[in-house]
Amino acid sequence: MPETLANASMRQGMPAVSWRRRMTDHVMTGAAVLTVLLVLAPLIAIFGYLIYKGVGSVNWAFLTQIPKPEGEAGGGMANGIVGSMVMLGVASLIGVPLGIGAGVYLAEYGRNRLGDAIRFTADVLNGVPSIVIGIVGWAILVRGHGFSALSGGVALSIMMVPTICRTTEEMLLLVPQALREAAYGLGIPRWRTTLSITLRTATSGVITGVMLAFARIAGETAPLLFTALGNEYWSGRLPFDSHWRRQPWTLGLDQPTAALPLQIFKYATSPYDDLHRQAWAGALVLIILIVTAVAAVRFAVRRSSFGAA
């Protein structure tokens, strides 16, 4: 019976441990290792399949064309990729300042009843199912106006706020009080201290929070189902038409808009093999989009903090 090192050292100078107890110890250790393997298996399987199925299908046509009519092979998800970016942009424009502002309030002014209420509310909001956020997006922006990219972006921004708010607060609380006091001592007003000293010091942490929130909403599908709805065509107009003639371009924020996750959902549940292939390709692009966004922000943060030092 081979003994683990820990067991041997544990028993030094002690009465012998019974066979049954030693066996239980070995069995439970084995069981723990088994759980790790069982949990890592789906992770490996999912990434493996994404690469195996996706890599062959991501090509120039997939990235530049819009979907072909149903049943026809070919086409791509270019409108979904652009639509996703537009909606993520709208969501970030609303969600990031609001979230950071709320976080600053909690950290710098929030030691009171109102602060506790906001803290609790943010935690509650974090647990609200994304499909419910979708209903609210529909109720405030779609009813009477129609499905639009704007309503999708707003629904996504609601999901960003609580994450950004709580991480910003945590990061600001890590900034030493002495830094703030030193700034006050120099006669710098409180708002200036908060913006230029406290927030500046915590920048990389705050951006990490923003990044987390961004990665979370980038793959969200449920809140878009009845806000952005999806679209087989471009929602806005590109600066050039298909014959490269100049034309007035629009973002199409008021139009039903395609999004990468929506198209993956639709294609995965469709009966056509070619669409299944494209769903895998879309999934791979989506994962790459998320990872690139996260990596780019990481890189930018590192650069800017070097600049500061």
Place this chain on the structure above:
Amino acid sequence: MLRTSGGEVQDRVFQSAIILCGVAVLGILVLIVYELVSRSGLSWHAFGFKFFAGSEWDPVNKQFGAMPFIYGTLVSSLVALIIAVPLAVGVAVFTTEMCPRALRGPLSFFVELLAAIPSVIYGLWAIFVLVPLLSGYVQPFLATILGWTGLFGGPQYGVGMLAAGVILAIMIIPIISSITREVLMVVPQHQREGVLALGATRWEMIRVGVLRNARAGIVGGVILGLGRALGETMAVTMVIGNNPQIVKSLFAPGYTMASVLANEFSEATGDLYLSSLIEIGLALFFVTIVVNALAQLLVWTVTRGQPARGHA
């Protein structure tokens, strides 16, 4: 210390702007509650409490009962918990108590990577990999071994309650395991040393010295996982079969509250139909909030006073 009045005005403006952001967070919650409550009124007046007990979902004849969806949500989440809890706790115990220090970081990173995969990609994978796996190997096996319980009978399509439970389990493992790890790490070292000094083996030390002390926090993590499972939409919608029925067998297709919203909301015609769907949304909202608040409370009782060690 002398302060200029200009600084004071700017301070006040800044403070108001910041307070406004904070209050906006409250506003969002109020807005959610208001929209859900006011827009589900029609269905509430038409059916009252019978809405949650009725098992008929017939948009054509305007009969709406939410029971099959509530049943589907509860059963799929329960299956998920039964699979996920032992695995997640096992992983947490292994990473905090057993594995070499060098493995600790990468291992938790990989488990948390599971949390970064979008729901729709889980669904895609489940449709093309998990479902064939279940119908080809797992379901025939379960039917022969445990068929007598009645839980594993009927046609083995792969798609159904079991598939939904399995994919949900994979999705909530990172949440449960990261909270459990956090809770295990705040168990004081002298607890472990004390039990070891009494001559315990490593497993006995973990059972008596660690797990028993962290019980409340682990339960909190499990409930947080439950909250996530209840509201999960896309992956479940893609594999549960979407059939509003109450059947004992886990092989049979079902429907959840979140999936019916995903499938029918944008195509619902008629005010009562929409209102009924929104009432399901309201119920889902309410349940997840209660579940999450409970979980938060339990985790706090264990980690209270400890510095934050990362996020769920």
